[in-house]
Amino acid sequence: MKPSESVYQHELEIQRRAEVICQNPPEQFEELLKEYLGLTQHYTKLLKNTIKLTSVGDGAQRKLVRARNDLLKAKRRLEDASFTDALTGVRNRRFLLDFIDNEVKSVLNNDSELGDHNLLFLMIDIDHFKQVNDTYGHPVGDTVLVQFSNLVSAACRKSDTLVRWGGEEFLVVCRDSDQAYPAKLAERLRSQVEQNEFDIGEGRVLKCSCSIGFAGFPFYPPFPGYFGWSQIIDMADQALYIAKKSGRNAWVGVQPGKQVHHGATPPTDYHLKRLYGDKWVQFQTSLGDDARLVF
Amino acid sequence: MQSLSLARSVDTPEVAFDPESGNFRLEGESYPENALDFYGSVFECLNQYIERTQGPIEAHFKLSYFNSSSSKCLLDIFDIFEAYSSVGGKVAVHWHYQKDDEDIKESGEDFADDLSLEFQLIPFD
Known part of the structure; x- marks a missing residue:
């Protein structure tokens, strides 16, 4: 007997008794009527109990479902918090590590004839931020970081993801951007930051500038797996530091150079100065001319 | 007659019955794999009590899940109480529920429905 059946032992006994009565019904009508009334009473009680138990069972299920939903909500909130930078509210590095592999896969799996499937990595750093912290203190530095991230976020497309990469360095990841978008976005960010007056309280404002480096994935479309996403981020970071060395308040984008079209296999080394020297990369910059870049 | 005392486990509630005072208490969560195995001794103890004495029963149920x-099995316990009450035994049932636990409150109301027993729903914080 199943455990759930055993709690109905008494009811099962009555049912067996009913079967016996049906097989050998008493001949006297009065006796038959008495058995009939007795069984009807049992049936009525069983029906009432069934209705009660169904209602109680529904309540228990509702309680469990609600508890499960509360847990799921809490889990989502925790996940969201673990992927969010506590100060600025933008995504953190852990979020990037979690979502980037799928993004890269979807870029590599997509048929390029259907449109531009790519990822753009744009690295932004606030110029002379250490001085802001040293002069005004960390609370003011934090205020600037929050306003800066809000400004960058507003300047990006909704589909772009802003990540606080660490300190005053931010990374924008853009899906499927057209060729003109990286330079347009970089210039929009550079000029908006330059023009912005950061409100640091007590009626004071601060002017800031930023430097930007960017590179796209896949870097060499004929060799889509050639540089991995982390190497592309590193390239964007190197480009950012070239922008810094070249005077700051500037952006530098890395693109495949002329050498790619000559059929040779690109080098595995992704040091920008060497790649540039061998014409594996070329630069696009707000400074107008490659010659103004300082490595 | 001996008193009954079953300690709480992961899937069974704490159950206590004191035949001296007629105080019955069932508290915790109840989802044993075999409910009759667990509640069998409870039925037995209560049935013995109502056969042997005419004392009152004051029952407290404080369950958070079952x-x-x-x-x-709870229905069967109420059956025993009702049978006792129908022959003149005095039975009072107290159904305790956490204030914001509407489901446990409603299940108490379900059990109380059509039951000819004194049945009180008591919220606690």
Whole structure:
């Protein structure tokens, strides 16, 4: 007997008794009527109990479902918090590590004839931020970081993801951007930051500038797996530091150079100065001319 | 007659019955794999009590979760109480529920429905 059946032992006994009565019904009508009334009473009680138990069972299920939903909500909130930078509210590095592999896969799996499937990595750093912290203190530095991230976020497309990469360095990841978008976005960010007056309280404002480096994935479309996403981020970071060395308040984008079209296999080394020297990369910059870049 | 005392486990509630005072208490969560195995001794103890004495029963239920088989066993406990009450025994049932636990409150109301017993729903914080 199943455990759930055993709690109905008494009811099962009555049912067996009913079967016996049906097989050998008493001949006297009065006796038959008495058995009939007795069984009807049992049936009525069983029906009432069934209705009660169904209602109680529904309540228990509702309680469990609600508890499960509360847990799921809490889990989502925790996940969201673990992927969010506590100060600025933008995504953190852990979020990037979690979502980037799928993004890269979807870029590599997509048929390029259907449109531009790519990822753009744009690295932004606030110029002379250490001085802001040293002069005004960390609370003011934090205020600037929050306003800066809000400004960058507003300047990006909704589909772009802003990540606080660490300190005053931010990374924008853009899906499927057209060729003109990286330079347009970089210039929009550079000029908006330059023009912005950061409100640091007590009626004071601060002017800031930023430097930007960017590179796209896949870097060499004929060799889509050639540089991995982390190497592309590193390239964007190197480009950012070239922008810094070249005077700051500037952006530098890395693109495949002329050498790619000559059929040779690109080098595995992704040091920008060497790649540039061998014409594996070329630069696009707000400074107008490659010659103004300082490595 | 001996008193009954079953300690709480992961899937069974704490159950206590004191035949001296007629105080019955069932508290915790109830979802044993075999409900009859657990509640069998409870039925036995209560049946013995109502056969041997005419004392009152004051029952306290303080459950936060119970499965369907346990619900059936609770119905059977109320049956015993009702049978005792129908022959003149004095029975008072107190159904305790956490203030914001509407489901446990409603299940108490379900059990109380059509039951000819003194049945009180008591919220606690």
